[in-house]
Amino acid sequence: MPDHPFIYLDHAATTPVDPRVLEAMLPYFSQKFGNPSSIYSVARESRRALDHARETVAQLLGAQPREIVFTACGSESDNTAIKGVAEANQARGNHIITSAIEHEAVLETCHYLEKRGFRVTYLPVDAMGTVELAALEQAICPETILVSVMMANNEVGTIQPIREIAQLLKGRDIVLHTDAVQAAGSLDIDVEALGVDLLSISGHKFYGPKGVGALYIRQGTKLMPQLHGGGQEKNRRAGTENVAEIVGLATALEIACSERPETTARVQRLRDKLRDGVLAIPDTIATGHPRDRLPNNASFCFQHVEGETILLALDLQGVGASTGSACTSASSEPSHVLTAMGISAAVAHGAIRMTLGKENTDEQVDAVLGLLPAIIEKQRALAPV
Ligand code: PLP
Numbered sequence: 001m002p003d004h005p006f007i008y009l010d011h012a013a014t015t016p017v018d019p020r021v022l023e024a025m026l027p028y029f030s031q032k033f034g035n036p037s038s039i040y041s042v043a044r045e046s047r048r049a050l051d052h053a054r055e056t057v058a059q060l061l062g063a064q065p066r067e068i069v070f071t072a073c074g075s076e077s078d079n080t081a082i083k084g085v086a087e088a089n090q091a092r093g094n095h096i097i098t099s100a101i102e103h104e105a106v107l108e109t110c111h112y113l114e115k116r117g118f119r120v121t122y123l124p125v126d127a128m129g130t131v132e133l134a135a136l137e138q139a140i141c142p143e144t145i146l147v148s149v150m151m152a153n154n155e156v157g158t159i160q161p162i163r164e165i166a167q168l169l170k171g172r173d174i175v176l177h178t179d180a181v182q183a184a185g186s187l188d189i190d191v192e193a194l195g196v197d198l199l200s201i202s203g204h205k206f207y208g209p210k211g212v213g214a215l216y217i218r219q220g221t222k223l224m225p226q227l228h229g230g231g232q233e234k235n236r237r238a239g240t241e242n243v244a245e246i247v248g249l250a251t252a253l254e255i256a257c258s259e260r261p262e263t264t265a266r267v268q269r270l271r272d273k274l275r276d277g278v279l280a281i282p283d284t285i286a287t288g289h290p291r292d293r294l295p296n297n298a299s300f301c302f303q304h305v306e307g308e309t310i311l312l313a314l315d316l317q318g319v320g321a322s323t324g325s326a327c328t329s330a331s332s333e334p335s336h337v338l339t340a341m342g343i344s345a346a347v348a349h350g351a352i353r354m355t356l357g358k359e360n361t362d363e364q365v366d367a368v369l370g371l372l373p374a375i376i377e378k379q380r381a382l383a384p385v
Contacts (some may be wrong), residue, residue, distance in 0.1 A: 002318030074202030156288030157297025228335025
């Protein structure tokens with residue numbers, strides 16, 4: 001049994017709800033339970049909360065309140081953005097450009113559209129996981145209607161050149177979507193400065209609740225709704241609004257943005273300490289961009305060992321981390337992100353992602369650095385690959 005409380009290093013998977021967020025949400029489950037579309041006082045309270053949440057999120061993203069649509073998760077935001085633009089613009093063209101390292105919420109949506117007559121270009125990335133702008137420029141053709149490139153990668157943390165992409169698309173009739181699910185909370189987001197038309201976020205990645213997301217839709221962007229029914233969200237997403245969770249998402253984003261300078265400095269320092277300590281282990285490679293990366297992301301490949309076995313050993317020692325990919329067994333495919341970066345399948349199988357959060361401490365990092373070398377050494381001796 002580990003002699004310390006559980007050490008959570010998987011904040012890219014999800015985060016605990018901040019107690020202040022929970023407190024803000026609680027009244028909307030019971031006392032203030034009204035349907036925001038009804039007209040009596042308890043409902044008006046819900047409507048006010050919903051409007052306030054929308055104004056907050058819009059202001060924090062540099063958008064107008066009418067440009068924010070609340071959804072049930074980051075995946076829904078991505079699906080709505082991509083399918084919505086594809087369906088609304090198919091008379092103009094059938095070509096979509098995305099990158100090879102997107103989250104499944106984007107990649108699988110693109111695969112779905114490919115089966116329905118759309119053509120998709122998956123842009124390559126360089127060895128650090130940055131999308132190649134020259135390849136984007138080459139891929140653009142008269143039929144291109146949409147470019148979707150993530151703001152920051154969920155596995156290796158590399159931040160993508162979204163502004164440069166927007167600059168490249170300027171003057172062309174092409175919609176630009178970015179999946180900012182990993183970036184929101186950690187990075188400053190201003191949709192005007194970025195130059196994007198659509199941007200996805202998800203509450204549970206920045207100390208908000210699971211099951212709520214938002215999609216920024218620039219005024220004038222043609223988009224086919226993906227949920228049909230009532231006229232909620234200005235006819236862009238039917239369904240009674242999940243007021244408590246929406247309040248939670250807005251409160252969490254507000255806290256994340258106001259505390260970002262201190263949180264980033266602290267988390268980044270801990271991340272660098274963790275990275276430097278881990279890289280002292282022989283045959284270990286750091287993955288992702290050395291500088292343009294999320295401040296909380298440390299990702300590695302340990303050679304001659306399976307990432308999964310390291311995770312299990314860490315779990316037994318009371319540490320939660322991730323391989324960073326959906327890979328769950330030694331025989332499954334290596335991460336599509338790492339292979340797109342040119343990392344061999346053999347090396348990619350030893351991938352580990354550690355993502356820190358605001359509640360992590362120096363003592364926890366020290367504890368992990370104390371455990372990891374022996375774990376790696378033992379696993380390499382037991383099951384060399
Ligand atoms: N996009 C990225 C980059 C993600 O990391 C995730 C979740 O891990 C998603 C989309 C999906 O978000 P959700 O879990 O809210 O559906």
